Every structure is written in structure tokens, then in C-alpha cells.
Amino acid sequence: MSQPIDPSFSSKKSLLRTIKNDNIVYYWFSLLLLNKSIKDSLSHNKAVSCFYKEFIASLYSRFILVSFFTIFLSAMFFYDYSKLHWIVLFLTIVLYIAAHKRGFKAFCNIFEEFIGQNFNSDCLKQKTLYQIGEFYGNKYQIPTLVETLHFNIKTYTSFFAVSFIFWVFIYPINTFVTCLGILTSMLIIRIYFNTFSLLKHLKNYK
Numbered sequence: 722m723s724q725p726i727d728p729s730f731s732s733k734k735s736l737l738r739t740i741k742n743d744n745i746v747y748y749w750f751s752l753l754l755l756n757k758s759i760k761d762s763l764s765h766n767k768a769v770s771c772f773y774k775e776f777i778a779s780l781y782s783r784f785i786l787v788s789f790f791t792i793f794l795s796a797m798f799f800y801d802y803s804k805l806h807w808i809v810l811f812l813t814i815v816l817y818i819a820a821h822k823r824g825f826k827a828f829c830n831i832f833e834e835f836i837g838q839n840f841n842s843d844c845l846k847q848k849t850l851y852q853i854g855e856f857y858g859n860k861y862q863i864p865t866l867v868e869t870l871h872f873n874i875k876t877y878t879s880f881f882a883v884s885f886i887f888w889v890f891i892y893p894i895n896t897f898v899t900c901l902g903i904l905t906s907m908l909i910i911r912i913y914f915n916t917f918s919l920l921k922h923l924k925n926y927k
Contacts, residue, residue, distance in 0.1 A: 732845055733836060737829055739850060747828075748914050749854065749869045754831050755923050756861055769834050772827040777923065779824025783916045786817045821915070873914065880910045 740747045753759065754776075764770040790813045797806055839856075840848065848856075854866025864872070884906030888899045 732842065733833060736836065736845075736850070736853075737832065740829075740832070741825075744911060744915065745870055745873045746850070746866070747825075748873065748918070749866050750832060751828060751915075751919050752869075752922055753857055753861065753863065754828070754835060755919065756863065758861065759835065763831065763835060766834065769831055772830045775827035776824050776831060779820045779827065780916060780920050780923065782820040783817055783824070783912075784920055786813055786820065787912060787916060789813060790817070877907070877910060881907060 740750055754763075760773060764773055790810060793806075793813070794810060836845070840853075851867060857863070858865030858868070881903070884903050888902040888906075892902075893899060
């Protein structure tokens with residue numbers, strides 16, 4: 722689940738801190754920056770264009786790694802597996818985390834360039850996070866941050882309820898497996914938003 726959003730007055734530093742700590746805020750700004758008009762405008766800057774390539778490459782890398790992890794893990798249930806197989810899965814997770822870090826670093830560089838074009842430091846200090854979300858939502862005709870927040874929280878809550886019922890009442894094994902299953906379920910929905918959903922929007926914006 723995401724951390725509570727801090728609606729206090731903003732600065733680049735505080736915005737980036739919120740984005741880092743709150744997955745829904747990161748998701749919404751990612752959708753915003755993948756908007757075709759914004760992407761085309763910012764990509765005139767060669768450095769930002771490179772950051773976009775890194776960010777998008779990170780999304781595709783994570784998609785491939787998650788797909789491989791899922792297929793490989795599923796295959797392990799039907800065949801004998803050894804420590805080598807677990808090592809492969811562990812390395813896949815490490816590569817996913819590394820790809821995410823590279824993508825987030827590129828995202829932060831794009832974000833700083835983008836926010837600086839719309840708000841100077843003094844103006845930014847007079848805006849709350851919600852006001853910034855409202856401004857960009859209206860300007861680019863996309864769901865605002867608040868609307869996305871409500872939708873994502875509803876999705877997270879519904880997914881958690883279904884996974885809780887499944888692991889506790891339908892397929893209970895032991896406490897450890899139940900907790901692990903619920904945690905994995907929440908991780909799956911987070912990966913969906915951070916990877917698959919962003920790629921879907923990227924495709925729609927082309």
C-alpha cells in the first residue's frame with residue numbers, strides 16, 4: 722500500500738520525496754509524463770530525450786523480467802527443481818529492482834525538467850500537491866491525482882480483500898504461507914500499476 726500523501730505546500734525536493742515514498746503519486750506522475758504531448762515537448766531537449774529512453778526501456782525490461790519470472794516459477798511446479806532454479810529466480814528479482822532504480826532515476830530527471838517549465842520555486846511553494854494534480858489534470862484532460870488516488874486505493878482494497886479471503890478461508894495452509902500469499906498478492910497489484918499499466922498507457926498515447 723502507499724504512504725499517506727502530504728498535501729502541504731510543495732518544492733521540487735518535497736515533491737520528489739513524496740513521489741519516492743508514495744507509489745500512487747509516482748504512478749500518476751508517470752502517466753502524466755508519458756502523455757504524448759508532454760513527451761514530445763520535453764524530448765526536444767537531447768538530455769531529457771535520453772532520460773525518456775531510459776525510463777521506457779526500464780518499463781519494457783521490467784515487463785520482460787516479470788513475464789520470465791512468472792513463466793519460470795510456474796514451470797517449477799510441474800518439474801523437479803534444484804537450488805539453481807531458485808538462484809535464477811533470485812537473480813531475476815535483483816535485475817527487476819535494478820531496472821526499477823534506473824527507471825526511477827530517469828523519471829526524476831524528466832520530472833525536474835517538466836515541473837520547472839510550469840512552476841518556478843516561488844510559485845511552487847504556493848501550491849499543494851493536490852493543486853498541482855488538479856492543474857495538470859485539467860490542462861492535459863486526464864484524471865486528476867485525487868481521482869487516481871481514489872481509484873487506486875479502491876483497487877488495492879478490493880484486491881487485498883479477495884486475496885485475504887482466498888488465502889485465509891479458501892486455500893489456507895499455514896500462517897506463514899497465508900501471510901506470504903497476501904504479501905505476494907499486494908506486490909502483484911503494485912507491479913501491475915508500475916509496469917503493465919504504464920506500458921498500456923504508453924501504447925495508447927502513441
